Amino acid sequence: MSIFPRIELKYFDVRGRAQFLRDFLLCRDIPFADDRLPLGANFEAWDAIRPDRTLTGPFQKLPILRWGDRLVAEMTVIASFLHRSSGDAGLLTEEENLRHEMLISSAYIDLMMPIGILLWSEVTFAGTDFGTTAKRVLERMKGHLAVLDRTLLEWEWLERAASRPVTVADCILWDQINAAQHVFGRKLSLDATPTLARFYRDCPGRETFERLLHEKPCPHTARPGEEECVARIREFVACG
Numbered sequence: 001m002s003i004f005p006r007i008e009l010k011y012f013d014v015r016g017r018a019q020f021l022r023d024f025l026l027c028r029d030i031p032f033a034d035d036r037l038p039l040g041a042n043f044e045a046w047d048a049i050r051p052d053r054t055l056t057g058p059f060q061k062l063p064i065l066r067w068g069d070r071l072v073a074e075m076t077v078i079a080s081f082l083h084r085s086s087g088d089a090g091l092l093t094e095e096e097n098l099r100h101e102m103l104i105s106s107a108y109i110d111l112m113m114p115i116g117i118l119l120w121s122e123v124t125f126a127g128t129d130f131g132t133t134a135k136r137v138l139e140r141m142k143g144h145l146a147v148l149d150r151t152l153l154e155w156e157w158l159e160r161a162a163s164r165p166v167t168v169a170d171c172i173l174w175d176q177i178n179a180a181q182h183v184f185g186r187k188l189s190l191d192a193t194p195t196l197a198r199f200y201r202d203c204p205g206r207e208t209f210e211r212l213l214h215e216k217p218c219p220h221t222a223r224p225g226e227e228e229c230v231a232r233i234r235e236f237v238a239c240g
């Protein structure tokens with residue numbers, strides 16, 4: 001019998017704010033229903049359930065985690081809920097738990113958000129200078145990856161990771177490096193960040209993460225025409 005209650009993760013059929021949560025549950029063998037709402041041309045599936053707060057939570061947005069009778073909203077809150085409920089918080093010192101939280105926050109705000117905003121920028125901010133924005137986001141991202149590289153080294157992240165299970169923080173960092181590489185192509189190399197490169201290559205969850213990407217391929221966001229948008233970002237940054 002499972003030690004876990006019935007678990008369901010509801011999100012759109014995109015990577016966005018939920019792929020690392022799926023990664024975590026999968027690679028930790030925590031059984032869950034991966035409920036993915038189809039995007040459809042006009043988000044009909046979403047419109048149909050959005051007003052039902054028993055499904056979409058207090059803010060009527062996704063992702064939503066159902067854990068037994070409990071409904072958890074907000075990506076970062078779901079992340080820390082999983083960190084605690086999986087028992088991981090209990091395996092780490094207070095200082096280490098703080099570091100895990102800090103890394104999750106930074107991967108979200110400094111990596112995931114800029115990528116999402118860039119992908120949506122032409123839709124959201126009509127008339128934007130997309131090429132300049134793409135180059136600027138890439139530069140900032142490279143700078144942030146250099147800082148993360150130093151921090152992981154100082155925190156002895158890889159050494160500590162060797163003696164604990166894959167955590168939510170590992171999953172979001174891996175997913176966001178993967179997302180950034182997808183969006184910026186070869187311009188986002190990890191050659192200058194050896195600790196991040198080792199983390200990305202040797203992370204014990206990597207096989208599971210890659211299998212999920214392969215078995216259930218989906219875009220990063222719900223932006224219409226994302227693939228073509230990514231191709232143009234790569235072209236812009238290639239000549240800069």
Ligand SMILES: N[C@@H](CCC(=O)N[C@@H](CS)C(=O)NCC(=O)O)C(=O)O
Pocket residue numbers: 016017060061062063073074075076
């Ligand atoms: N603060 C929320 C934001 C959630 C959010 O904006 N979700 C988007 C999808 S990534 C959504 O549900 N959009 C549909 C809508 O706002 O109607 C979190 O971090 O979880």
